[in-house]
Amino acid sequence: MSDELTIVTLFPSLLNSNGDAENARVLARRAEWAGASARVVAVEDASELPAHVDAVVIGSGSDNELEAARDKLRTLLEELRRWGTEGVPILAVGTGWELLSHGIELAGSNGGPVRAIEGIGILPGRAVPRESRVTDDLVVKSKFGRLVGFENHARDYNHAEASPLGRVLSGSGNGRGSGQEGVVMGDVFGTHLHGPVLAKNPGLADELLARMFRRAGLDYQRGERAASVDEIARAARNQIAVRLGLESE
Amino acid sequence: MGLRYAPAILIGRCVRVLARLRKPGGGSAVPGLVVNKIAPGFLTETLNSFPEGLVIVTGSSGKSTTTKMLVAALRGHGKKVFTNPSTANISQGLTSALLEEASLTGRIAGDIAVLEMDEGHGALIADALKPKVVLLTNVMVDQIDRFHDSEMVAGMLEKIALRATQAVVVNADDAFLEQIVTRLRGTVDTPRFGVSVDVLDANPRGLGLAAMTPRRMPSEAGVLVRSVSGRSTEVTIDGGAVTTVRLPARGTHYAVDAAAALATARAVLGNRFDPAIAVSTIGSIPPVFGRGETLQVRGTTVEFVLVQNPASFQLNIDHLDPDTEQILFAVGSDVRDPSYFWPVDTSGLGHVDIVSGSKADELALQLSYDNVQIGRIERDLGKAVDEFLAMPEPSRGVKTVIFSADSMRRTRAHLGLSAVEAPE
Numbered sequence: 001m002s003d004e005l006t007i008v009t010l011f012p013s014l015l016n017s018n019g020d021a022e023n024a025r026v027l028a029r030r031a032e033w034a035g036a037s038a039r040v041v042a043v044e045d046a047s048e049l050p051a052h053v054d055a056v057v058i059g060s061g062s063d064n065e066l067e068a069a070r071d072k073l074r075t076l077l078e079e080l081r082r083w084g085t086e087g088v089p090i091l092a093v094g095t096g097w098e099l100l101s102h103g104i105e106l107a108g109s110n111g112g113p114v115r116a117i118e119g120i121g122i123l124p125g126r127a128v129p130r131e132s133r134v135t136d137d138l139v140v141k142s143k144f145g146r147l148v149g150f151e152n153h154a155r156d157y158n159h160a161e162a163s164p165l166g167r168v169l170s171g172s173g174n175g176r177g178s179g180q181e182g183v184v185m186g187d188v189f190g191t192h193l194h195g196p197v198l199a200k201n202p203g204l205a206d207e208l209l210a211r212m213f214r215r216a217g218l219d220y221q222r223g224e225r226a227a228s229v230d231e232i233a234r235a236a237r238n239q240i241a242v243r244l245g246l247e248s249e
Numbered sequence: 250m251g252l253r254y255a256p257a258i259l260i261g262r263c264v265r266v267l268a269r270l271r272k273p274g275g276g277s278a279v280p281g282l283v284v285n286k287i288a289p290g291f292l293t294e295t296l297n298s299f300p301e302g303l304v305i306v307t308g309s310s311g312k313s314t315t316t317k318m319l320v321a322a323l324r325g326h327g328k329k330v331f332t333n334p335s336t337a338n339i340s341q342g343l344t345s346a347l348l349e350e351a352s353l354t355g356r357i358a359g360d361i362a363v364l365e366m367d368e369g370h371g372a373l374i375a376d377a378l379k380p381k382v383v384l385l386t387n388v389m390v391d392q393i394d395r396f397h398d399s400e401m402v403a404g405m406l407e408k409i410a411l412r413a414t415q416a417v418v419v420n421a422d423d424a425f426l427e428q429i430v431t432r433l434r435g436t437v438d439t440p441r442f443g444v445s446v447d448v449l450d451a452n453p454r455g456l457g458l459a460a461m462t463p464r465r466m467p468s469e470a471g472v473l474v475r476s477v478s479g480r481s482t483e484v485t486i487d488g489g490a491v492t493t494v495r496l497p498a499r500g501t502h503y504a505v506d507a508a509a510a511l512a513t514a515r516a517v518l519g520n521r522f523d524p525a526i527a528v529s530t531i532g533s534i535p536p537v538f539g540r541g542e543t544l545q546v547r548g549t550t551v552e553f554v555l556v557q558n559p560a561s562f563q564l565n566i567d568h569l570d571p572d573t574e575q576i577l578f579a580v581g582s583d584v585r586d587p588s589y590f591w592p593v594d595t596s597g598l599g600h601v602d603i604v605s606g607s608k609a610d611e612l613a614l615q616l617s618y619d620n621v622q623i624g625r626i627e628r629d630l631g632k633a634v635d636e637f638l639a640m641p642e643p644s645r646g647v648k649t650v651i652f653s654a655d656s657m658r659r660t661r662a663h664l665g666l667s668a669v670e671a672p673e
Contacts, residue, residue, distance in 0.1 A: 019591030026618055196591050200611075232614050236611050
């Protein structure tokens with residue numbers, strides 16, 4: 001392996017509408033705080049892909065650019081398949097996650113017919129229209145701790161039941177009465193939790209970091225600075241949880 | 250419109266008196282709420298009744314500064330202008346403001362109305378309005394939880410633009426606005442303003458627009474910002490003589506606001522437009538509170554900096570004096586979910602003495618991941634402000650307070666600065 005850990009964020013000019021691509025920075029910073037050296041590479045075209053990749057972040061974009069983003073992701077289909085099964089963690093948020101699925105159904109505007117966009121098909125399930133957009137806090141019980149964040153999406157996610165990221169404590173998540181949020185398959189993590197989900201939920205960040213360090217033959221121990229920053233994250237999560245009538249932790 | 254609205258106006262005034270008795274200094278939106286309920290046509294009919302028409306200023310950012318500049322320019326030309334006071338850019342507030350000045354026939358003394366309009370609320374009442382001129386400032390990534398994405402903002406601006414009877418003034422650097430111009434199909438004039446290649450080059454992070462046009466506007470095509478230096482800018486009108494305009498604060502976005510105000514004043518006044526009057530009156534508007542001006546507070550000099558969206562956040566941080574020794578940074582409840590701020594690179598701050606506001610933890614988290622050193626977190630803004638002002642005088646720079654709109658309002662109230670000009 002190379003000495004420096006490389007975290008790539010895919011096509012951020014199309015996929016970063018809620019700051020989701022910035023999760024790459026969170027991984028790099030925590031890797032540094034754990035004593036490793038790390039860099040973030042923003043990849044706007046397949047030709048810019050570094051030779052070695054340790055983790056991948058795919059953010060969320062606007063519906064008008066779904067097909068453009070999908071076509072870009074297709075140029076990395078083989079790499080994404082390979083990474084997701086060989087210990088390179090992939091975090092995909094919002095529409096970035098939907099595009100990894102089998103497909104996205106778009107509600108027709110003004111009562112027009114439903115339109116479907118094919119996904120790149122590396123995750124089970126598909127995105128289907130909701131009655132109305134959900135824009136609210138989302139709290140999820142997961143094996144990486146209670147995850148707290150914000151969701152802003154116009155579609156539910158069907159058929160992730162086999163391997164969700166967690167169970168919804170507050171909010172909508174995958175919807176359709178599933179009571180579940182997100183999907184995890186191999187090293188691929190899909191979630192509606194937008195924005196800096198890894199900063200606010202370091203338990204999930206450290207799971208991704210442990211996988212990335214393991215593959216590099218390193219041992220991941222949370223750094224001292226991370227421990228103090230994680231106290232800030234805990235306060236931010238608790239503020240939201242308490243407002244929603246959940247217990248502080 | 251006769252005395253049709255007289256009962257509603259009288260009732261609105263009674264409600265206003267009652268609201269003020271109950272809460273001195275407050276209750277400004279309540280009379281509007283009541284009148285909009287009992288006389289739903291009052292607001293739009295009154296707005297459409299000005300003899301020289303209605304001008305609407307809308308877009309993601311720069312609305313309030315540009316509106317003030319435009320009003321100053323029109324008044325400089327001898328026009329009597331009605332404009333909406335600060336924070337009254339929603340229907341209730343606007344109706345309340347109109348009630349203050351309307352006669353019982355619903356008429357307001359004045360030649361022309363210039364209104365700053367929130368894109369969301371503006372689109373809601375657009376169908377009933379007949380503006381003579383609409384100014385579209387820009388489409389920025391702003392308030393994601395309200396508007397979801399830039400296409401939606403552009404759609405709302407288009408709805409307002411389609412109502413214009415004479416001209417739609419647009420920012421030529423904004424690709425979304427140029428698309429709107431295409432869809433207007435030449436039904437109205439579309440004067441432009443924009444920045445030069447040099448100005449864009451001096452802003453390596455760009456202008457904060459959601460999408461930029463591929464080429465800069467040629468100087469002969471409108472009002473062009475040629476250069477920006479501190480609190481002044483050089484502009485040309487249709488490629489004519491270079492003119493210097495004084496700005497209310499430093500920063501490229503204020504120069505663009507001035508260009509927008511010049512282009513709009515010209516569209517409104519036609520051949521009565523005098524560039525010399527426009528430039529001098531625009532240059533005379535006072536610094537806007539929270540836009541990088543300094544004030545004397547409790548015997549110490551304080552600079553106040555407002556961040557409203559990712560673009561102004563980044564620009565304002567980039568424009569801070571790098572030697573600034575003491576910083577208080579507060580984000581409040583106006584930012585529902587601060588995720589969309591994360592693309593902003595805050596590392597240039599280096600350190601922040603006190604992080605405050607109801608979203609203090611979220612802000613501290615972002616600063617931490619940019620390796621900005623944090624002195625401490627104090628969620629109680631009043632306490633934070635008191636302790637910040639009580640700190641020993643800095644040896645370098647001035648005490649600097651950076652805040653979101655909600656924290657700004659709370660800070661002003663806490664310091665008793667209510668008489669100071671507000672940006673909204």
